[in-house]
Amino acid sequence: MSTVPQKDAGGALSKIMRHSDLLGAVGIMVVVGMLIVPMPPALLDLFITINIAGSIAIVIAALYAKKALDLSVFPSLLLLSTIFRLAINVSVTRLVLAEGEAGAVVHAFGEFVIGGNLVVGLVIFLILIIIQFVVVTNGAGRVAEVAARFTLDAMPGKQMAIDADLNSGQITEDQARTRRSEISQEADFYGAMDGASKFVKGDAIAAIIITLINLIGGLTIGVLMQGMPFGDAAHQYSLLTIGDGLAAQIPALLISVATGIIVTRAASENDLGSDVARQVLGNEKAPLVAGTLVLVFAMIPGLPKIPFILVGGGLVAIGLALRKRKKAAGLATDQLALDEAAQRPALAAGSPELSVEALPPDPLELAIGYGLVGMVDDRNGGTLLSRISHVRRQLATELGMVVPPVRVHDEPGLEPNGYVVRLRGGEVARGRLLAGHHLAMDPGDAVGELGGVPTIEPAFGLPAVWIADDSRAEAEALGYTVVDGESVVVTHLTEQIRRHAGELLTRQAVRDLFEGLKESNAAAVEEVVGDTLTLGELQRVLQRLLAEGVSVRDLGTIVEAVGDRARLTRDPDLLAEHARQALSRQITAPHLDQDQRMRALALDPGVEQEVAGALVQTPEGEVLALDPARAQTLVLALRDESDNAARRGIHPVLLCSSRVRRHLRRLVEQALPSLPVCSYNEIGPGINVETVGVITA
Secondary structure, eight states: OTHHHHHHHHHHHHHHHHTHHHHHHHHHHHHHHHHHSOOOHHHHHHHHHHHHHHHHHHHHHHHHOSSGGGGTTHHHHHHHHHHHHHHHHHHHHHHHHHHSOOOHHHHHHHHHHHTTOHHHHHHHHHHHHHIIIIIIIHHHHHHHHHHHHHHHHHHHHHHHHHHHHHHHTSSOHHHHHHHHHHHHHHHHHHHHHHHHHHHHHHHHHHHHHHHHHHHHHHHHIIIIISOOOHHHHHHHHHHHHHHHHHHHHHHHHHHHHHHHHHHTOOOOSSOHHHHHHHHHSSSTHHHHHHHHHHHHHHTSTTSOHHHHHHHHHHHHHHHHHHHHHHHHHHHHHHHHHHHHHHHSOOOOTTOHHHHHHHSSOOSEEEEEOGGGGGGGOGGGTOOHHHHHHHHHHHHHHHHSSOOOOEEEEEOTTSOTTEEEEEETTEEEEEEEOOTTEEEEEOOSOOOSOOOSEEEEOTTTOOEEEEEEGGGHHHHHHTTOEEEOHHHHHHHHHHHHHHHTHHHHOOHHHHHHHHHHHHHHHHHHHHHHBTTTBOHHHHHHHHHHHHHTTOOOOOHHHHHHHHHHHTTTOOOHHHHHHHHHHHTHHHHHGGGBOTTSEEEEEEEOHHHHHHHHHTEEEETTEEEEOOOHHHHHHHHHHHHHHHHHHHHTTOOOEEEEOTTTHHHHHHHHTTTOTTOOEEEGGGOOTTOEEEEEEEEOO
């Protein structure tokens, strides 16, 4: 029996939600009607009650909102509630002046507050107006204005931070799209709140004017038109005027408070009450010190003892309880650590198990200092291991090879906040974080200077600044790209994997790749692998491609290209060049703009002929035997032209013939590791080449 009403109520609620757009339109028409058509007192009482209930509901919703965007409809809701409240004021004014009454709710408010004293009622009403207009409304409006400005200023930095997280593998494409949408919605919300807060201020001014009109107009009508004694007219119309003002201003004050809560709310995982309790009472010293000072006040002669003793004693009791709970939690944590240490298996220094495990080096290793151990502890919010997993999956898709697992461990010999990346036991990169700081980088359009500790971003060698954690919002507002310590480590590790991808590709991994290729292109695999080229020769070809950042994901095309060329040569370098020509679209695509145009640096024909003439055939293959001084001059000329293009916002490609391409790449890769070197044979049809510099060393 009891379930039937619940189902009926749920069905009715579902119907209401489905037709909420229609109800909104009806509500607007009702408000317009209230401004034009006189309302009976009973219906006006209903509308005033709805206004009060709605304002209370809005305040509760603001208290439980975890972030401002949870109530993104608030600016529009603020406008509608203000119009509805003003429509009630107009209807009440019409009744007061026309009939000398305004309904039971208004009369009850006036009687309760005035309490037989007109002056007291007027003073209370004016105090409410001052609180709303001077304190809450002005403060909320200022906060909304500042929040709108800083949100808009911080948008580019936030967008770049999202791109950095996406590139480091911390988030997926869908998550990045969602976060970009939230940034746009946040900017729209605070911009709307900046304007919507003016509704509340205007409402307070309108309330004062309407109150004066009711009071003066009522006295005039009562004395001059109805012949009432001045005292009776003053009492009746003052009671109704103040009752109307209170019935309207109490909901208005609640809406103003909700506005202040929304615009001052920082994003959190909890509601406002939980955050206040946790953050204010999170340190037991706050209630202890406050309670002690209040107890000291109780000793001052002339002050009442009981209230100060009750409040001070209560605060001291809360502080002692918090201290006891914190101590108990610390003991439990220490005991858990001891239990885990006792359960951890120990190996003797000379045991066979330890010796066998120590023999083969790990393909990839990330050693961290003890100060960074928290990054790998997911119980304390560390996400380093999961982010490395994301990076491996991302690089597998990007490079076309399976990235071996990364062994992450602490190393006592490292500095506390340092880390080292090793490749098969050999160190390839090293870095250091600054505890309690974020790394801020200027993308080129920052609008101000940022104080902090100057440093160099380890992955790309860019100038950067270590800033305190609480300065992140300021840095993003100035246009800096700000990343946390974990992102620094993950980005550095990702770039090292890309740079050394060729060394990580083992012969067993190549065999596994070809086994997978057999399912889709068995003919090419059977013709090339084993009969024409050995697995080792194919491995070296793939390593040459990966060393220059060329993905081997299109393995079928690579196998077919090198298989055709293998009848003429088995040199891995020449085979890799032939594979590059087959992958020309993939290679040139990152260097084209929207008009399919490539900005390029070209070699002077004399310089290219000089380089080609310096090629010497040796038993190990073809090498570039250029005079060292001449080679240094050529590298410096390339660097100057590349820097000139970069200052114009251009990231050029060095174009040359396929005869000298790989030799020039090896010549400049140390000084200019990010300069792409392509051959003319890799420029496909439809690509326009614009020469932005000529090397005439």
